Amino acid sequence: MFVNCLMYFMFFFGSLSANNDFMSCTFGINELCGWKNDPGASDKWYINVGSYSWTRGYYLNKYFDGPRTPGIRSIRLISPLYNRKLESDACFCFSYNIEFRDSLRYHDKGTKIRVYQKPDYLALEEFVKSSEEVKKKYQLFEIWGDLGKMKWFNSVSTLKNFNSDFQIIIEGVTGSIRILMKIDDVALLRGSKCYAAKIAATTPAWLYLYETSTTSTTFVPSTTISTTTPTTPTTQTSKTTTTTTQRSFGVNDTLSCAFLNGDFCGWKNDLGAIDRWLSKDNYIYFDEPSWLGNSSVRLISPTYRSVLNSNGCFFFSYKMYTKSHSRSTVIRIYQKPDYVALEDLVEYSDEAKLDYIIYEILGDYWYDNISTLRKYDHKFQIIIEGIFGQDRMFMAIDDVSILQGSDCPKTTTTTTSTPTTPTTIETTDANTTTPMLATTQRQREETTTTTKTSTSTTPTINSTTTILILTTTQRQREDNNVDGVDLPTIAITLAVILVLVILVTVLTWKRSRTDSSNALWTYIMRKYGRRNNSEDTKAPGVEYSTKNAEVEISCN
Incomplete structure (x- = not known):
């Protein structure tokens, strides 16, 4: 399989052998070129072969399909031991991809690929147990999230100067399931070849990439592969596809963008947000x-x-x-x-x-x-x-x-x-x-x-x-x-209506009570008036009596 980074050098510097050696590896049948899996990790990288429209040849991958144990799972690929002289002008190049089979979890920041430069004086076991803050000292590269299907991206990282022989560690970590990670084309490049690789590398258009320089460690947007040499965030359909140069990023960047064909023109998504444009x-x-x-x-x-x-x-x-x-x-x-x-x-x-x-x-x-x-x-x-x-x-x-x-x-x-x-x-x-x-x-x-x-x-x-x-x-x-409705106005209107209803009810009740009282008083007065009149002008009475079975009727 052709080395992605080295193929670009063929364009710039003519033919260059892509055979596996101490400084580079494209992986093959049972061939890791001196690289090895860390037995202390929960999982390991596997050699796979693909023959698709977007890739051909061998590469390493790992599919996380259900955790063996609860918590974070990890895989680590460890390089041979390199000479400290390479720290002065070398860079580390490789191809990578992360694919989320569960689309609802593409924002998961806990799923990532990292690259470390571990000096020889630091034991692997000690390094693994170090805190995240300590590991940042040795970190060359980090990327997280779903990078899509059928795509390869490239990283070119300047080496740190520890004044010590060193090893490169490629680590994949996740706490999720249905995650596919892939890596290929690992290589240590030197001098002008690093510059050429940075120009030609393909990176995702929407993420931050963690990169390093020879003097300090910085965070730069994913639309650039380093703080000095920006590259194009175009989609790569084949690991040997030629890409174009990204417009410059920063103060002198273009003042407009139409977002054509996935080009974000230096704009970037905020990693602090859960989702992304x-x-x-x-x-x-x-x-x-x-x-x-x-x-x-x-x-x-x-x-x-x-x-x-x-x-x-x-x-x-x-x-x-x-x-x-x-x-x-x-x-x-x-x-x-x-x-x-x-x-x-x-x-x-x-x-x-x-x-x-x-x-x-x-x-x-x-x-x-x-x-x-x-x-x-x-x-x-x-x-x-x-x-x-x-x-x-x-x-x-x-x-x-x-x-x-x-x-x-x-x-x-x-x-x-x-x-x-x-x-x-x-x-x-x-x-x-x-x-x-x-x-x-x-x-x-x-x-x-x-x-x-x-x-x-x-x-x-x-x-x-x-x-x-x-x-x-x-x-x-x-x-x-x-x-479009003013809530205070509605509240005031309802209050006024309520007051009016209460007022009308009270007035009606009072009037009703007054009419009833008057009617009762009139009835009483008439009743007693008729009684008094009947007593004053009493009609002649008729008395009935019986005496010796004779009826006597007398009129008074």
Whole structure:
């Protein structure tokens, strides 16, 4: 099997032997080239052979299908002992993949592949028992998550300088099941070959990769393979497929991205979020939360120069659909200055986050948005955050751009009836008048997806509610407004109606009691009046008596 990294050198430096030797190995039938499995690990790597459209030849793999014992399982492949002289100019190269057969667990950070450089003076048993913090000192590379089916990716890591002979350890760890890990094409390269391998290596487009340099250990985005030489995050369908060069990442990166063919243009997913944005042809999307509860996905831009926010704005297209039009589903845009750590911003309260939010939206359909950038005297990043609850939902992002000058409108608009009848909405923060929102709605022809949306081209305020977030009062007003209904007004109206009903009831009751009393008094007076009159003008009485069986009738 051809060595993936070395094949690139054939392009740059002509033919180069790919035979297995002390410095490289492509693995074969019962051939590990001096590498060996660690018997102290719970599992071990196995030699496999593939003959598919995406790969051919031998490689090592391990399929975790049900844990033997509860807890974390591990596999470790240990290299031969290398001479310390290699530390000065060598790098370690290999191909890898992680495939999750259970799609609901692709966010599992506990499933990962790591590469360590263990100096000879450190015993393997001692190294294995070391804490995670201690192991970081020896770590060259780490990647986690589901990398997809039928793909190979490459890592090129600069060696650390321990001034000691050393071994390379490739470790796979997981606490899950139905996990397939694969590695191949291990090699120690030197000098300019390391540079060539970094240029040609293929990395995932959505993850951080842990890499090292000759002077320090740093975290860099997955769209770059080192801090100096970025590479392309394209999908590799064969281990010998040629890739193209990734555009540069960082302050001088391009100011726009259409996310074509999986190219994130230096934007990256936040590993601190449970889920991630995914690529779909010419846009990115998110639609299947893996957590049954409130959570979020965050996309983080490259770092931009502070001069761009003096008269700049941020443009992007977005789509959001929820089955029940739930207000728990939100797309939110932050402008994070360089001096605020991402971890700190995520932990801020909602009130504290208001200082960095430049746009927030709830609703359906495709829209464009232009938000004026805040004035920071520091470099900054844009963060696109999707927030969701338990409702079925779909989010999509496209066409992100940092615009300047005349490309940014002076006033901002949001369409409430038709695209030709805009309503201007402006908001002000403590320092500057900031038109927070410029939304021109457009109905896009939908790309084939599993989610279908309404065909209406003129959404109303009820279907799409734009929320401008600057003050706590405004947020409270929004919270008191549900589906366009003012809750305080309803409460007051109901209270007034209740008071009126009680008042009418009391008055009716009193009137009823008064009428009844009068009727009773009249009846009594009439009764006694008739009795008195009958006593005053008594009619002649008739008396009956019997005497000696004779009847006497007398009239008085």
